[in-house]
Amino acid sequence: TAPLIVLGCTMMRVCHLNTCPFGIATQDTELRDRFKGKVDDVINFMYFIAEELREYMARLGFERLDDMIGRVDKLRQKSVQGKAGKLNLDKILKSLPTYNRTAVHFKDYKDNKLEKTIDYRILLPLCKNAVEKKEPIKLSLEVGNQSRTFATMLSSEILKTYGKDALDEDSIHIKAIGNAGNSFGAFLLKGIKLEIIGDSNDYLGKGLSGGKIIAKISNEATFSPEENIIAGNACLYGATKGEVYLDGIAGERFCVRNSGALAVVLGTGVHGCEYMTGG
Template structure:
């Protein structure tokens, strides 16, 4: 066990984004297929010994299990497995395993309405605007829509924008895998996995105009936002829960505060945090960049410094921050971002830049190589 999966330094080239290390992995797809075939064959042999032909036949047949009496360890001394080994006597009309096909109600999900609204975009490449109510049982809104978009336009996304406004409380995985060219705007709040796998789309969130909450003091979106996002943008007026931007690898996002483990395992993209963070920020972060507005001056105590440095704000950082915060104000009406921009230079004094060391070294090397190449061309 190397215990390096979170460090981007996997010596055999599996759990890493490093191209040099990945060259060490010589595995083939055929090997994976063979592995699972042998697993299945091993299972088939055990099932044959027990007298079963299918996995379904094994469900509930606990009489085939034996309790070991030869384990004297104190942890097992008072362990009673009777409830686990109880043999359920099913009614004659019922079985002991799944007898009814589960109905996922996919024909009734919100995405069906979104796809219908998107027909002008899908068939004619036209711009689309729409508005829908949303509740917290509307899960993965936009995922099926993005699938339809990818069928027509591949990874290029829509040629003209599709803008959809939602009112209410968005369910889990809102905007998951949202395609390029689509902008979803929520007036209300949202649950976990916001922007999961975001693939070029834009997500905007701000509290209901009728609400009297102070956005920067209240959580408006749940945990694990932007898990595995590859591209796209998002602007959130308010606080997010834990594991914000975990494994983000390309999305550019703005939020006004996060919980524990922010930017965990992040490999790319940009995260702008206009407020405080929880503990263990940037654990396993190997790429991308994060900016934290450290007005209270305690951010360093919450940082996991194993892989990252705190770097000074440079000219290119200023330009990026101004661009993203201007959009944040435009899309959400954020008072926090407006305050930052109104006192831009003074605010930058308390803005902290979090940069992974290895990623920084790669960027510096590329910059040096590019400069050298230009000098050679000039000669």
């Protein structure tokens, strides 16, 4: 929020109405022309934040942020009236011993082992000709909830090779069977059609960019789709283009910040379609 204010936001709270008078949270070209924000202003703001933090650190006797982590001896409980004043936080503010094998905070980036993902091992090799020669392909495979960002690397390869909107509609049709992990079909490009027979976790179709996603229950299912969850929270978050059809209920924050994708669903949790400016 703070950087947005630096860029001109006055917190009018109409981000979801496509009427932002300062051209920030809108797709309206006339309103976007009013945007006066500058990158240098945000950079300058961040410098001020860093300087203020440095001053606090100096008062506490620290030179580096790493030295502050775990130093609960520098914290004290604020005296307040009422029930909150009766809380005993001693066990939370207790300094615990650390051992050589234990780090009290994040130190090194972990190897994400991208070469072990289902995209790298299976999708990219199977879709090689579809990407390089634009040959249509249809395939089916099983997925589990450890298969995160399914088909996102595939979209990346297409984007790097041709740019967006290069493939014909449904050129690559992938049927996935099982319980898909987070971000199924995230940033999916035009030309890729994903069909999940089962269900999906959070962020299905996140940042959808022209692709198509269909989720439906198995023919052997004994429950009614309109009474059961088929996809998790924040589906189609920030989607710009594409189509999603869900034969079931989605979780909370469905289609938040959608600005162009078409979505059909049998029901959603709270905060659905907030901050939408299109679609």
